[in-house]
Amino acid sequence: MVKLTIDSLRKNYGQKEALKGVSFTLSQGIYGLLGPNGSGKSTLMNILTGNLKATSGTVLWNEQKIAKLGKKYREILGYVPQQQALYPDFTAIRFLSYIAALQGLPAKEAKKKISSALAVVELTKVANKKIKTLSGGMKQRLLIAQSILAEPKLLIMDEPTAGLDPKQRVLMRKLITNLAADKIVLLATHVVADVEWIADEILLLKDGFLIRKGSRGALVEEVQNLHPSLQATEKQLGLEDVYLHYFGEQDHETDLL
Amino acid sequence: MKLIYFEVCKLFQRRAAWSVIVGLIFANALLIHYQINCVNEAGYSSKDIAVVYEKVKGKNSQEQLSWLEAEVARYIQGVQAGDERYTYGQDRTLILVYEQIAAVLDYDHYLANIHKQAEKMMKSALFAAPDTFSYRNVVLTPQAYAHLKGLEVTADFSDGVLLITEHRLTDAFLLLALVILTMHLLISEREEGTLPLVKATKYGYGSTIFAKAVVLLLLTLFLALIFYSTNLIVATGEVGLGDLNRPIQALAGYRSSPLKITVKQYLGLFFSAKLLGVLANLYIFFLLGILCRNHLFSCLLGILVLGLEALLYKNIDLHSWLSPVRQCNLTALLDTGSYFSNYNNLNLFGYPVNTITAGVVTGFTAIIFGVVMGIFVFSKEAASDMRRNWLKEKLTANITFFKGLHFNLLRHEAYKLLIMNKGLLLILIFIVSQVFYFNGMMYFIDQEEFYYQNYSTMLAGGLTEEKNAFLQNEQERIAASEQERELLYQRYENGEIDERYLYYCLSQLEVNGFKKDAFEKAQTQYHQLIAMQEKKQPVAYVYQTGWHKLFGQEAKRLDLLEYDNFFCS
Numbered sequence: 001m002v003k004l005t006i007d008s009l010r011k012n013y014g015q016k017e018a019l020k021g022v023s024f025t026l027s028q029g030i031y032g033l034l035g036p037n038g039s040g041k042s043t044l045m046n047i048l049t050g051n052l053k054a055t056s057g058t059v060l061w062n063e064q065k066i067a068k069l070g071k072k073y074r075e076i077l078g079y080v081p082q083q084q085a086l087y088p089d090f091t092a093i094r095f096l097s098y099i100a101a102l103q104g105l106p107a108k109e110a111k112k113k114i115s116s117a118l119a120v121v122e123l124t125k126v127a128n129k130k131i132k133t134l135s136g137g138m139k140q141r142l143l144i145a146q147s148i149l150a151e152p153k154l155l156i157m158d159e160p161t162a163g164l165d166p167k168q169r170v171l172m173r174k175l176i177t178n179l180a181a182d183k184i185v186l187l188a189t190h191v192v193a194d195v196e197w198i199a200d201e202i203l204l205l206k207d208g209f210l211i212r213k214g215s216r217g218a219l220v221e222e223v224q225n226l227h228p229s230l231q232a233t234e235k236q237l238g239l240e241d242v243y244l245h246y247f248g249e250q251d252h253e254t255d256l257l
Numbered sequence: 258m259k260l261i262y263f264e265v266c267k268l269f270q271r272r273a274a275w276s277v278i279v280g281l282i283f284a285n286a287l288l289i290h291y292q293i294n295c296v297n298e299a300g301y302s303s304k305d306i307a308v309v310y311e312k313v314k315g316k317n318s319q320e321q322l323s324w325l326e327a328e329v330a331r332y333i334q335g336v337q338a339g340d341e342r343y344t345y346g347q348d349r350t351l352i353l354v355y356e357q358i359a360a361v362l363d364y365d366h367y368l369a370n371i372h373k374q375a376e377k378m379m380k381s382a383l384f385a386a387p388d389t390f391s392y393r394n395v396v397l398t399p400q401a402y403a404h405l406k407g408l409e410v411t412a413d414f415s416d417g418v419l420l421i422t423e424h425r426l427t428d429a430f431l432l433l434a435l436v437i438l439t440m441h442l443l444i445s446e447r448e449e450g451t452l453p454l455v456k457a458t459k460y461g462y463g464s465t466i467f468a469k470a471v472v473l474l475l476l477t478l479f480l481a482l483i484f485y486s487t488n489l490i491v492a493t494g495e496v497g498l499g500d501l502n503r504p505i506q507a508l509a510g511y512r513s514s515p516l517k518i519t520v521k522q523y524l525g526l527f528f529s530a531k532l533l534g535v536l537a538n539l540y541i542f543f544l545l546g547i548l549c550r551n552h553l554f555s556c557l558l559g560i561l562v563l564g565l566e567a568l569l570y571k572n573i574d575l576h577s578w579l580s581p582v583r584q585c586n587l588t589a590l591l592d593t594g595s596y597f598s599n600y601n602n603l604n605l606f607g608y609p610v611n612t613i614t615a616g617v618v619t620g621f622t623a624i625i626f627g628v629v630m631g632i633f634v635f636s637k638e639a640a641s642d643m644r645r646n647w648l649k650e651k652l653t654a655n656i657t658f659f660k661g662l663h664f665n666l667l668r669h670e671a672y673k674l675l676i677m678n679k680g681l682l683l684i685l686i687f688i689v690s691q692v693f694y695f696n697g698m699m700y701f702i703d704q705e706e707f708y709y710q711n712y713s714t715m716l717a718g719g720l721t722e723e724k725n726a727f728l729q730n731e732q733e734r735i736a737a738s739e740q741e742r743e744l745l746y747q748r749y750e751n752g753e754i755d756e757r758y759l760y761y762c763l764s765q766l767e768v769n770g771f772k773k774d775a776f777e778k779a780q781t782q783y784h785q786l787i788a789m790q791e792k793k794q795p796v797a798y799v800y801q802t803g804w805h806k807l808f809g810q811e812a813k814r815l816d817l818l819e820y821d822n823f824f825c826s
Binding site: 049050071086087097098102146 | 259260263266269270449450451453454455456457458459460462465
């Protein structure tokens with residue numbers, strides 16, 4: 001059983017507070033981290049991947065501080081960054097070989113895992129093509145392939161569907177669902193549809209605070225209870241309505257109706 | 258090993274950078290070729306010197322000197338007789354070679370003189386106090402040369418070797434190439450956003466930066482080999498290197514070397530020392546690149562550090578109590594030839610420490626410091642762009658030109674060109690390389706120029722009757738002197754006087770050939786001004802050499818070189 005605990009996490013950029021004491025615990029499953037731009041999602045993701053240092057607070061992996069675990073933590077970590085920043089002149093296979101080397105996979109094992117990762121993201125046919133010749137969707141799938149190469153226990157995905165067309169978004173969601181078998185998958189996005197049907201739990205982040213954490217059903221019900229007039233309407237409420245309730249700036253009831 | 262391989266692969270993606278580096282290699286070869294064939298202000302080139310050495314090859318030193326003496330006399334006669342086969346500069350080449358051979362022949366005497374000089378100095382009140390650096394240094398100096406007693410130094414052509422070892426632009430190009438690659442190795446990944454991906458992996462910290470440091474070492478070796486091999490090939494092909502088994506003391510400017518090594522060994526040691534110096538500089542830049550996290554700021558800081566070091570190196574005396582700051586210095590390490598050409602001690606709290614020892618210690622310390630601190634900082638820092646860059650914040654806070662919302666196209670274009678496309682960085686690099694190149698340059702004037710300068714001082718300004726009278730008198734004086742010279746030659750041809758007496762009398766003449774030429778130049782210029790004044794044009798006499806240097810034919814030739822230098826930079 002794996003567990004990721006975030007306790008009173010704060011991050012300041014000079015005078016600006018990006019995270020204001022965020023705490024939550026995750027165990028196996030898919031988690032959707034929702035919030036508008038500037039809510040602190042990427043800051044949280046960067047702290048979890050070790051790319052940014054928190055001002056205060058702790059991140060524990062199975063009750064051990066990730067800073068102390070160092071390599072051991074990064075060994076079980078898979079990361080899909082927000083930017084599609086890759087090495088354009090590398091072929092897909094060379095890029096994955098590089099990540100395998102960075103993850104310390106032995107050559108034989110790396111070969112097998114690269115083939116399998118390419119198959120999972122359906123990029124086997126373009127394995128020997130240069131990254132610069134791949135489409136945006138292919139690049140995104142390649143980023144996912146690199147993140148699962150070392151069979152991580154914690155998969156952090158920062159806006160994995162950004163810039164993709166609707167068809168590719170659907171494919172991406174299926175892919176993420178298939179990958180999540182024995183892992184914690186934390187998926188940050190501001191696109192509600194990306195996590196609505198695949199996430200076990202949703203975390204709502206607003207202005208550096210974690211304002212809600214719960215299943216889709218529970219969050220929808222909560223919003224319905226807060227707005228009794230909505231129960232009389234025939235419209236089925238969804239996560240988008242929850243999002244608008246918490247993050248919309250206009251009259252919530254008007255929006256929801 | 259795998260990570261090293263991938264770091265190299267990543268660098269090979271940077272095609273623009275490699276094209277610049279290939280350009281620099283070609284530019285270096287071209288400049289060496291140019292330097293070999295370039296005629297200096299004394300009227301000869303390295304190739305001319307090589308030709309003279311080729312002519313005296315196979316003769317013993319005494320025979321060489323006699324042959325050269327005879328040749329010099331023949332050339333001087335030819336020049337004075339106006340024979341066009343004897344051009345300006347040929348005699349000076351012969352004299353230079355004569356002096357080089359004579360200096361080598363005189364080596365035993367030179368060594369003995371070091372001992373005598375030391376004894377004399379120790380008797381002087383300035384050096385007599387035993388607890389001072391001066392005394393200790395004077396005691397050590399003769400000892401350092403003692404093992405050279407009886408060393409057989411043979412003269413041969415030096416310029417070939419010196420072209421390899423003392424071509425400053427090779428150092429500048431090599432450093433520039435390595436700085437470009439270091440920036441790509443460290444900063445481009447961060448600026449392009451791939452670093453967070455790398456750092457989220459198991460070996461994304463210590464191992465990655467260690468691999469980068471190793472790649473830098475391999476690249477330095479590779480590029481230094483290419484640049485210096487180019488120098489070696491061009492110099493060997495065009496003028497040759499002379500006898501490589503002769504002692505280093507046979508090289509022009511290296512007579513004071515206390516090392517008992519051959520020229521061949523010197524070339525090997527020079528390359529090792531150069532590598533040490535370049536690596537020391539580079540690993541400090543490596544550390545700055547990690548600290549600054551940005552191309553522009555790491556370069557600015559690099560220029561600042563190197564500039565400060567150069568300032569200390571140039572301005573502090575070797576024997577002052579500040580000399581450790583002068584010698585334990587990054588720019589001192591790049592001046593590789595100075596470690597081999599002379600016996601020098603720095604003043605470490607009153608105790609003499611050899612500059613070679615100081616250089617080796619400084620070099621290795623800088624390398625270890627740069628690598629260890631670089632790895633430490635990289636391993637401890639966060640990769641995210643969101644981390645505050647205090648240096649960038651401080652600097653941009655004070656640059657008002659680009660700040661705020663503005664709608665001036667010039668500002669936007671300037672920002673795109675200078676900041677976004679790193680134009681400012683290129684300009685800075687260009688300025689630094691220019692300063693680096695021209696720093697040690699001295700302008701020598703010959704006798705003719707000296708006289709022309711004096712005439713120009715007298716004639717400067719408007720045209721006056723006094724100046725006309727002065728020119729008239731001077732012309733008469735020169736004509737009288739010319740008559741006297743012709744008379745002397747006649748007497749010599751008639752056998753009335755011998756050659757030695759002829760030369761003695763010629764040297765006593767008030768007006769020599771240089772003065773006559775300078776006068777004719779000034780007079781022609783003055784007469785042209787008179788003609789212009791008659792056409793009612795405003796005129797004034799000025800000393801023209803400076804203007805010619807800027808806008809004349811010679812300047813155009815230099816300009817071409819400078820443009821080449823600029824584009825390669």
